[in-house]
Amino acid sequence: MKIRVVNPNTTSSMTASIERCARAVAAPGTVVEAVTNTMGPASIESHYDDALAVPGLLAEIVRGEAEGADGYVIACFGDPGLYAARELARGPVLGIAEAAMHTAGFLGRGFSVVTTLGRTAGHAMDLAERYGMRHSCLGVHGTDIPVLELDDPKVRGVIAEACRSAVAADGSDAIVLGCAGMADLCDYLTTEVGVPVVDGVGAATVMVQGLLTLGLRKSGRGEFAAPPPKQYTGLLAGFTR
Amino acid sequence: MKIRVVNPNTTSSMTASIERCARAVAAPGTVVEAVTNTMGPASIESHYDDALAVPGLLAEIVRGEAEGADGYVIACFGDPGLYAARELARGPVLGIAEAAMHTAGFLGRGFSVVTTLGRTAGHAMDLAERYGMRHSCLGVHGTDIPVLELDDPKVRGVIAEACRSAVAADGSDAIVLGCAGMADLCDYLTTEVGVPVVDGVGAATVMVQGLLTLGLRKSGRGEFAAPPPKQYTGLLAGFTR
Amino acid sequence: MKIRVVNPNTTSSMTASIERCARAVAAPGTVVEAVTNTMGPASIESHYDDALAVPGLLAEIVRGEAEGADGYVIACFGDPGLYAARELARGPVLGIAEAAMHTAGFLGRGFSVVTTLGRTAGHAMDLAERYGMRHSCLGVHGTDIPVLELDDPKVRGVIAEACRSAVAADGSDAIVLGCAGMADLCDYLTTEVGVPVVDGVGAATVMVQGLLTLGLRKSGRGEFAAPPPKQYTGLLAGFTR
Amino acid sequence: MKIRVVNPNTTSSMTASIERCARAVAAPGTVVEAVTNTMGPASIESHYDDALAVPGLLAEIVRGEAEGADGYVIACFGDPGLYAARELARGPVLGIAEAAMHTAGFLGRGFSVVTTLGRTAGHAMDLAERYGMRHSCLGVHGTDIPVLELDDPKVRGVIAEACRSAVAADGSDAIVLGCAGMADLCDYLTTEVGVPVVDGVGAATVMVQGLLTLGLRKSGRGEFAAPPPKQYTGLLAGFTR
Amino acid sequence: MKIRVVNPNTTSSMTASIERCARAVAAPGTVVEAVTNTMGPASIESHYDDALAVPGLLAEIVRGEAEGADGYVIACFGDPGLYAARELARGPVLGIAEAAMHTAGFLGRGFSVVTTLGRTAGHAMDLAERYGMRHSCLGVHGTDIPVLELDDPKVRGVIAEACRSAVAADGSDAIVLGCAGMADLCDYLTTEVGVPVVDGVGAATVMVQGLLTLGLRKSGRGEFAAPPPKQYTGLLAGFTR
Amino acid sequence: MKIRVVNPNTTSSMTASIERCARAVAAPGTVVEAVTNTMGPASIESHYDDALAVPGLLAEIVRGEAEGADGYVIACFGDPGLYAARELARGPVLGIAEAAMHTAGFLGRGFSVVTTLGRTAGHAMDLAERYGMRHSCLGVHGTDIPVLELDDPKVRGVIAEACRSAVAADGSDAIVLGCAGMADLCDYLTTEVGVPVVDGVGAATVMVQGLLTLGLRKSGRGEFAAPPPKQYTGLLAGFTR
Numbered sequence A, B, C, D, E, F: 001m002k003i004r005v006v007n008p009n010t011t012s013s014m015t016a017s018i019e020r021c022a023r024a025v026a027a028p029g030t031v032v033e034a035v036t037n038t039m040g041p042a043s044i045e046s047h048y049d050d051a052l053a054v055p056g057l058l059a060e061i062v063r064g065e066a067e068g069a070d071g072y073v074i075a076c077f078g079d080p081g082l083y084a085a086r087e088l089a090r091g092p093v094l095g096i097a098e099a100a101m102h103t104a105g106f107l108g109r110g111f112s113v114v115t116t117l118g119r120t121a122g123h124a125m126d127l128a129e130r131y132g133m134r135h136s137c138l139g140v141h142g143t144d145i146p147v148l149e150l151d152d153p154k155v156r157g158v159i160a161e162a163c164r165s166a167v168a169a170d171g172s173d174a175i176v177l178g179c180a181g182m183a184d185l186c187d188y189l190t191t192e193v194g195v196p197v198v199d200g201v202g203a204a205t206v207m208v209q210g211l212l213t214l215g216l217r218k219s220g221r222g223e224f225a226a227p228p229p230k231q232y233t234g235l236l237a238g239f240t241r
Helices: A012-025 A047-066 A082-088 A096-105 A118-131 A155-170 A180-193 A200-213 A234-239 B012-025 B047-066 B082-088 B096-105 B118-130 B155-170 B180-193 B200-213 B234-239 C012-025 C047-066 C082-088 C096-105 C118-131 C155-170 C180-193 C200-213 C234-239 D012-025 D047-066 D082-088 D096-105 D118-130 D155-170 D180-193 D200-213 D234-239 E012-025 E047-066 E082-088 E096-105 E118-130 E155-170 E180-193 E200-213 E234-239 F012-025 F047-066 F082-088 F096-105 F118-130 F155-170 F180-193 F200-213 F234-239
Strands: A002-007 A031-036 A071-074 A093-095 A111-115 A137-142 A174-177 B002-007 B031-036 B071-074 B093-095 B111-115 B137-142 B174-177 C002-007 C031-036 C071-074 C093-095 C111-115 C137-142 C174-177 D002-007 D031-036 D071-074 D093-095 D111-115 D137-142 D174-177 E002-007 E031-036 E071-074 E093-095 E111-115 E137-142 E174-177 F002-007 F031-036 F071-074 F093-095 F111-115 F137-142 F174-177
Touching (some): A002 A047, A012 A031, A012 A180, A012 A200, A031 A047, A047 A071, A047 A082, A047 A234, A047 F047, A071 A082, A071 A096, A071 A200, A082 A093, A093 A096, A093 A200, A096 A118, A096 A174, A096 B096, A118 A137, A118 F118, A137 A155, A155 A180, A174 A180, A200 B200, A234 F047, B002 B047, B012 B180, B047 C047, B047 C234, B071 B082, B071 B200, B082 B093, B082 C047, B093 B200, B096 B111, B096 B118, B111 B118, B111 B155, B118 B137, B118 C118, B155 B180, B174 B180, C002 C200, C012 C031, C012 C200, C071 C082, C071 C096, C071 C200, C093 C096, C096 C111, C096 C174, C118 C137, C137 C155, C155 C174, C180 C200, D002 D047, D002 D200, D012 D180, D012 D200, D047 D071, D047 D082, D047 D234, D047 E047, D047 E082, D047 E234, D071 D082, D071 D200, D082 E047, D093 D096, D093 D200, D096 D111, D096 D118, D096 D174, D111 D118, D118 D137, D137 D155, D155 D174, D155 D180, E002 E047, E002 E200, E012 E031, E047 E234, E071 E082, E071 E200, E093 E096, E096 E174, E096 E200, E096 F096, E111 E118, E111 E155, E118 E137, E137 E155, E155 E174, E155 E180, E200 F200, F002 F012, F002 F047, F012 F031, F047 F071, F047 F234, F071 F096, F071 F200, F082 F093, F093 F096, F093 F200, F096 F111, F096 F118, F096 F174, F118 F137, F137 F155, F180 F200
Parallel strands (some): A002 A031, A002 A071, A071 A093, A111 A137, A111 A174, B002 B031, B002 B071, B071 B093, B111 B174, C002 C031, C002 C071, C071 C093, C111 C174, D002 D031, D002 D071, D071 D093, D111 D137, D111 D174, E002 E071, E071 E093, E111 E137, E111 E174, F002 F071, F071 F093, F111 F137, F111 F174
């Protein structure tokens, strides 16, 4: 069983950390490979970044299909390109926001999301709405720590404090980490905050693995069937199918 | 890792089938044991049956906690006693409707539920609403086959036909099986119907296993903390905590 | 016209107070009898208590049907077993949360619920959602006063203060009392708080009486028809129908 | 206890029938008087009719307050002027759509409305939404029988047939009559259709009576406090407060 | 192209200001005329005022149709009589709350409404719900400045401060002015508050003009077809159609 | 006033038709220029096409900003890249689905969308949900005519028939055209179908023009502020800001 975890940004140190977190929860027989987007932004902190990360991400899905990947995780909390990826793949594709929100929903009545820039909060709420988890998502809290500074040891305490404040303000039962770059803080925060802390990278990995075990893949009918062949031009001519 | 699958009705042949389906999807190191409720209805086909299945089901959770179970599956599509069980258990507890609906949500835009008696459709819709999956649950279709007749080979074709009709009427991408007693029809129906078919017993088993791998358990704060100690009297005196 | 008010907990002093409040609002010709559950918890303060109160409560509905009761009130704010009771009864059955929330909806734009333990707030919100009153239910406020201490004169002031705070915080037009044990505080709180205060015991009694006057009873079709006959085993063998 | 039932249209034969139906369900001590609007349309079959019925209706509320009425029923299924009437009255004011929809919600999972002109269906759905009953209102079915022809004996069968079709098409548990002019068909239709049939005139009368028994009135704070004094000019100068 | 802007209250100085604001945004070829209601309240600050403003407002629509108006703006933030006006007119009719809320929805994720009396906030929320803009309407803030005191220069600063507070409290991206009487404060407030400020009079004028340019008018089918002819009596006899 | 209409696909004949329709509704002083995406798919008929159209579309917004465009229309019914474009532009940006749905909402109670491939219906419903127009969007109807065959005269009749069927099936008051390629069928279909037909290209053009007249632009705070500067690599290196 081969699961490919795609980091939609181009920062390979972040890919390494994501891969570590995904492998830590995979079953013995499961091969987990993380790949880095080769065209797009260094980090995703706006709708603009999100949109431009998608072509490279989709190229990784196409490559994964050619190389025999069985399922995919999109390792950015904005779940960029999720539906397009689902069209391309034969097997399951999950975004980490999707996986984390559904997972947190099993743990109690409501969760808080703690994330990087406050400007992404609206998009996180849109995703909660789309996935049916709006009633459980009690708040989205920006820390205004840029994505690429998350591995600075000094920010750990700031994030822990943001989690504690969120739990108090929202009366929430769990924390959802709002960035793939926070994945390796999960254990630390669980200890510090005292409620379950859900990292979407791990959550999506076990869920994709579970879907593969169950023999389930995206439905091939209608909306998520392979996209119709089409001519592409300009810089994206290589995306012609 | 020990997962206990509780059959909330008292029919042990159904428990055996449920156990078979749960074990088929568990990882090598995971111990799956299915247990039969010892007090309650032979099958669950009404709100009355559902309500009266709960005390025995909760007794199995209490026994599981004493015997070191790490997580639980409630193997009836009405998800009876789910919140009470979540209070009692230290680890994760999932209902099969909950697990199946969230799982089906990953496969496409919408699913149809095919179930036993039509009178249970309202309750299934209530669950979809509660779990945030109402927008994906495009229809609930009763076949009016009683639960205890599901193992009659003659009904397989009727259920397959109901699945096909549901897919056509609802324009759905997947089928969710609306009864634990249908779990072992999952492969047959997948072949017959041509869309992914989700059995909640399998889905809940891999999800509980996933939550345990992630180190996640129900939040211990507030609503789902252990219930306050209380005197019970009459037939249920033994439930005093 | 005979209305049976069932106290789902086993504390008979609370039944006596409930009966007093129900009788105070019944019309001259209406016979109101309150009965105490004979198997279950001394008070209902968790999902566990709620679930285990139901079998005894349903036994009272069965007994009521045999003894000619025309309608029923379930006198616990969690409305335990409401749908199962509705299957069993020929006439109307109302829960006190259901009755109180709909009643409060007639009095203004929004109401606040003031209740006992904060851990029950999520369930109250679920009920508001189920009954269509979520838009009017502006907040649920726990006082963390246990149910069985509500008759302590010292708590009256605490509850009044919680009501005043709730009105100010939520901008609400009315208070809904979140426990049958608060029924006899209704007049006191109305005076103290200065907005209408709705007690569900009284509200449900006049509404059941009203439904009987109108000749209305639950629909006998489908979901709420009498439950199909079924074998029960173990401690609950006596519930076989 | 004096309840005033206001017929918002100017057709006094309809007022007489409404009064008969309201009195039939009132308790012995309750005085029920129905009054006819003195300025407005002969029947209400459009937003235009609805809007123009309101000034006369409000004049009846003002007169009722002067004459000591304790509560009011607005006897038109569009519930015209309900919120304005609630500002003017000290006691409770209910519309018949509001009362009928909440009442039908107690009887099963869903109801169908059967009404006069199809063009009013949108407004009925808006009311269901406003009252929180949208989830229970499974359909609104016009018969295109004008309001003032409802007392023609020949239309009874047409309405019964529309009710039967609605129950079949919507899978509903009850019928709500969508016009005050249908009130006296309630018994006939109950017999013909085989599910509970709810007439809002009766339902509102017992509910207002119930609210008065409970000592409840509209909240005097904010939105529903008496309207601020204001100069009126032109034809409506007499409405100056 | 002739657009008639109806001021539903009887205060002609307010009409003059409304006309100025509407003309300021109309295209060269567009004729904008504002008219004052000749029967009704001096200002609209309650459901009572709102209801009683409607007959005179509808008389202006009838007159406008006779005089060749192509479209209409109802210049009161409660959008009184909107649906009835839509029945009467052949061309488009927009309310200023409707126009302002949809317009503000194009500018960012959410807006705050700043209005006159706090008691009207519930009605504004109802309108947001009706127009589908509830998710964008983050708050409605009363200033308790009466409508007819809005032209007092001293209140400008109070309103600006309320706008700034609303933006901070709601985290909103724009302000919607909750009264036609605030239209000429729009530029001042835009400068003071630092977020886009939407005045419904201007917004509705350009939208009606846009609809006319597109050749769009209300649908003539069903609900918004011309109201059926009907006898009116009493003070409103003149409204007979 | 300069409005740039961006055709997100690479088919210039479609751009020409879009430009014609946009210019037909612009005011005399308004300059409307349509531009064709230079990198991306020949037409947009899947999530994959939609995602890959976005980078080129955003490049046009960047170019428009440099060239002094005041506002933008995104002329594809999937509204691709709308939020990212809103971050980049100083002035207003509207999608044609967004504009058409809000416009249709002013014309009656509900509309039907008639579109090209049925597989895009889910996305159209998602947009209706996002814009708050889900309650008005009564159905989305695919014709399975590919986008690039819309200018074949033979399909006009098929589309007209689909519109008529949609109106009958949904009971809708208006039609919304679900593809920019249908813009020039608007007049033909209006005549054929007998209800208002809304073309998003025209609707968005007059709305952007209206917003500019009102002096309104997107809010510069938070979510829609200019995206933070960021390094882009690979094929998209040129998108670095």
